[in-house]
Amino acid sequence: MNNALNQLQPYPFEKLRALLGGVQPAADKRPIALSIGEPKHASPAFVAQALTDNLDKMSVYPTTLGVPALREAIGQWCERRFSVPAGWIDPARHVLPVNGTREALFAFTQTVVQRSDDGLVISPNPFYQIYEGAALLAGAKPHYLPCLDDNGFNPDFDAVSAETWQHCQILFLCSPGNPTGALIPLDNLKKLIALADQYDFVIAADECYSELYFDEQSPPPGLLTACAELGRSDFKRCVVFHSLSKRSNLPGLRSGFVAGDAEILKAFLLYRTYHGCAMPVQTQLASVAAWNDEAHVRANRDLYREKFDAVLDILAPVMDVQRPDGSFYLWPKVEGDDAEFCRALFETQHVTVVPGSYLSRDVDGLNPGAGRVRLALVAPLAECVEAAQRIRAFIQSR
Numbered sequence: 001m002n003n004a005l006n007q008l009q010p011y012p013f014e015k016l017r018a019l020l021g022g023v024q025p026a027a028d029k030r031p032i033a034l035s036i037g038e039p040k041h042a043s044p045a046f047v048a049q050a051l052t053d054n055l056d057k058m059s060v061y062p063t064t065l066g067v068p069a070l071r072e073a074i075g076q077w078c079e080r081r082f083s084v085p086a087g088w089i090d091p092a093r094h095v096l097p098v099n100g101t102r103e104a105l106f107a108f109t110q111t112v113v114q115r116s117d118d119g120l121v122i123s124p125n126p127f128y129q130i131y132e133g134a135a136l137l138a139g140a141k142p143h144y145l146p147c148l149d150d151n152g153f154n155p156d157f158d159a160v161s162a163e164t165w166q167h168c169q170i171l172f173l174c175s176p177g178n179p180t181g182a183l184i185p186l187d188n189l190k191k192l193i194a195l196a197d198q199y200d201f202v203i204a205a206d207e208c209y210s211e212l213y214f215d216e217q218s219p220p221p222g223l224l225t226a227c228a229e230l231g232r233s234d235f236k237r238c239v240v241f242h243s244l245s246k247r248s249n250l251p252g253l254r255s256g257f258v259a260g261d262a263e264i265l266k267a268f269l270l271y272r273t274y275h276g277c278a279m280p281v282q283t284q285l286a287s288v289a290a291w292n293d294e295a296h297v298r299a300n301r302d303l304y305r306e307k308f309d310a311v312l313d314i315l316a317p318v319m320d321v322q323r324p325d326g327s328f329y330l331w332p333k334v335e336g337d338d339a340e341f342c343r344a345l346f347e348t349q350h351v352t353v354v355p356g357s358y359l360s361r362d363v364d365g366l367n368p369g370a371g372r373v374r375l376a377l378v379a380p381l382a383e384c385v386e387a388a389q390r391i392r393a394f395i396q397s398r
């Protein structure tokens with residue numbers, strides 16, 4: 001057996017199951033889960049139609065590179081969405097389809113990490129656990145940067161030592177973040193690009209929540225926006241990860257892309273060819289339809305906006321909770337131990353939320369998720385409102 005497997009941490013949901021395992025929840029209340037970040041809004045019918053219209057493509061092997069129509073649709077979407085000058089993104093070299101960002105983040109790490117005794121993969125803390133597992137299985141050491149309230153829930157990149165940057169091979173960014181919902185400001189992205197040049201590391205920007213934001217007039221910038229503003233038309237050392245899962249409520253389609261540095265993507269394509277993870281052609285063609293449409297994405301944002309408004313109205317008077325910059329998560333502070341809060345909430349109110357400490361690592365005695373919980377506002381409005389009312393009643397009863 002690969003002994004690196006022993007280094008993998010239990011997944012947060014495994015820990016949550018263990019926490020809630022023996023607990024008897026209030027039988028008179030229907031269960032409401034705000035725990036799993038699985039979109040629940042309806043998938044767009046026109047995407048399902050495009051998928052069924054192309055089912056005959058099951059008879060062909062897909063290529064890892066994907067069909068030109070998909071790479072072109074993605075390239076154009078990136079240019080439109082992130083204000084990249086027209087023609088900068090060459091669909092043949094700067095774009096690769098992936099089966100969702102999860103597998104891509106993992107596989108990308110295997111491609112980029114050069115095994116050594118002191119190679120670091122730097123990630124935010126709390127973080128999406130794939131970054132850590134991918135680093136460990138690639139033979140690198142995870143290095144965690146705390147995301148705390150006093151820095152807008154972003155890592156304090158200025159506090160990272162030169163020695164740490166010297167050993168960095170990949171810097172993972174997550175913007176808007178899971179679970180914090182924090183956006184990394186454009187100026188910070190530009191500074192990080194300068195650091196990547198200085199210390200020769202790759203920036204892997206997980207932007208799978210980029211389309212879930214509140215102000216229709218100001219879509220959040222991403223790493224490609226920073227490249228565009230810097231005139232960095234080769235996207236050197238920069239790769240972004242995007243997905244239809246959250247943007248288009250298609251978590252089961254398994255469709256996303258990576259875009260950026262052509263040299264890195266060439267190596268990634270080689271890795272993927274051996275890994276054997278080409279996206280089925282019918283999925284690619286359905287994805288073209290999804291990337292070419294924004295109306296369903298705006299409608300999706302409207303639904304989340306309505307839920308955030310309603311839930312924050314109920315919770316803000318009784319807990320320290322802020323509207324995030326983006327994503328579908330709330331990341332409130334709770335009194336006392338976060339795991340105990342979740343356990344007691346489940347027992348008395350039959351509402352499931354995730355302890356913040358399960359999404360973060362202890363570093364030097366500090367767990368940045370301790371004393372917080374993650375609420376995913378994915379359930380329908382009425383259910384989110386009922387959950388918020390129960391959480392409020394729970395807090396008031398303590």
Ligand SMILES: Cc1ncc(COP(=O)(O)O)c(C=O)c1O
Nearest residue numbers: 037100101102128178208243245
């Ligand atoms: C931060 C983050 N990145 C990546 C993913 C993976 O999403 P997908 O593989 O559906 O694109 C998730 C899913 O919850 C996530 O929260």
